[in-house]
Amino acid sequence: MVAAIPWTAIPVIPLGIIFFVLRWYFLRTSRDVKRLECITRSLLFSCLASSLQGLWTIRVYRARESFQEVFNAHQDLHSEAWFLLLMTSRWLAVYLDVICAIFVSVVAFGALILVETLDLGQVGLVLSLTLTLTGMFQWCVRQSAEVENMMISVERGIEYTNLEKEAPWEYEYRPPPSWPHEGKINLNNINFRYSLDGPLVLKKLRLSIYPRKKRGIVGRTGAGKSSLIAALFRLSEPEGDIQIDGISTTSIGLHDLRKKMSVAPQEPVLFTGTMRNSLDPLNEHTDEELWNALEEVQLKNAIENLPGKMNTELAESGLNFSVGQRQLVCLARAILKKNQILIIDKATSNVDPRTDEVIQKKILEKFAQCTVLTITHRLSNVIDCQLISVLDSGTRKETVLPNYLLQNTNSLFYKMMHGQGESNCPH
Template identity: 75%
Template structure:
């Protein structure tokens, strides 16, 4: 608690230190001027010397020097926003939101994703973060994407959404992603990010930003994610105002709101990017159960560090240094003791690894 109070006072202490420091500089300045005037007393008019000393004292004692310094610092800080604005105008522009060719309204109806020698980098002056990726994801497959930090898991999603234009081509349900506008592409894929995205506004706006659904549908989906009682307890219920980033909700509730929004979108491709890494085990279990029930006919890409979230997946993609090193069913990968996936499972510990392998075998048998 002592450290917290000290941290809260640090800006005030810094301001006081600056004031004392400037006062010392002013005192030194007045001293130098005074001694300089004494040395030049024989050549200068005493009236001029008095005027110099008077102006020096006025400058320092009235705080004009401190005011000028503080104003110059504030002006420099304010100019940072101008510099950022200029920098943003020079950023590389994204592709057009809409092209002349538009996909059918029901696209994608299967959720098949094919990639051909995809290389990806976030800017032209940066190295490749994904190299020669050639995954094939079939309709309704549940794909787990694993790998160490920096292996390129999130970069795969960035390439799908064209956050930066990838080299190579990506095909979704027989349509190249580069042949359609960004709006047509991105609105057809639902993303559940690690940090839940909520907007300042009502609960209704956060669930249905484009007013495409009736209240009955909104309450139904809230009930499915077990949020109905919590929302009914808010003042205004569905019209309750959410704070910035949904700070008046818990972390688990924010994730469930994003999950409810994903269910309402009814897209055939769902991308989960470490969405359950900041929630408690009970909420994690609820989210996983809801995904298996509500997105059974959808293609689901799950990026996670928790292997328990991908044990039921039909396909595991193991990335390393931006390359696809392994791609197969979990149980098949576990049969190879030299595989990266097997080594990653062994890091869980002897008991947990054995339970994980047994669960993978059970899922494999049931699927057959």
């Protein structure tokens, strides 16, 4: 175009400058609007996922209207951000079209003014290339702006890489393969918080758990029972010293620490995949050992009746199994690990009495020579422990034999036991 009519280069240069300035001005707003749209969309998806996961509970408690109101509020918020993003994109498109129309008009009127000095073929070529050029300019501006807006998703992903990282999985010093061989746990002046600026949930906690003994940990909600587990597994770094069989937990890697302790959590965790993968994620056991573990927890018949048996695909979080069955799978997984330390975190709070009885019986049988730490709200589950520790506000208030605590009417354990009703009190 410039070769045919050199003067057309005059409006092309301002056109490029105007497009660049317009793109810069547009991105100043659109980036923040796109970031807002991503945040509101995350809230919407999170609300939808949690509602689907707890759909039965919502229906049982007839809470559909309240959840629908929450969903509608998130949907309205996301729609506002999405509509604003669309409007900013339309604003850019309109301005680009207007500028291109002005550019084409300038070239066309310039050709009319200079019609006597130009060849008709050259005029037609210039007008045709002008339309093509403006279309290419618009496409470049829009695509470059869209790419920069989409990089907001990358920005949100990079934010996770900047989060505080856990300690290394492995240190140069590694404990012996047989560690821990006894299962003695000592906690000395433990302070624990979930974040650097968060409040202390464990305060100067001192606790000694003897090897191959059953220790019950009880306390009211917020007393620090689950935080004790988080400190043992170093989900957040504790202040103080925690030793297992004489080795400080902070002197070894997280992988060496966590694989040596089994846990039965309050919310049973099953992995996406087959039943075999949930029982043995690392493929360390034979089929016979897996079936034996399922038989120990009375799940063998239930798994054998499934179409795929051990290769049955599990739904997300194992939702195609009941809570009791999922808890028994977690217990079977702990049996397979054969660790010296077992931690039970309110594992029977959501199961029926029969499943509770099965779990308690198998713990007594299979973990008789192990250190078992039982954290529960059902005080009847810890009445058979050799010692019971009572926590309150992140500190240890009492540690004594169960019978003595029940006889001492001034003890916190006695008040908690009778506060749950006579049906839970041992006779």
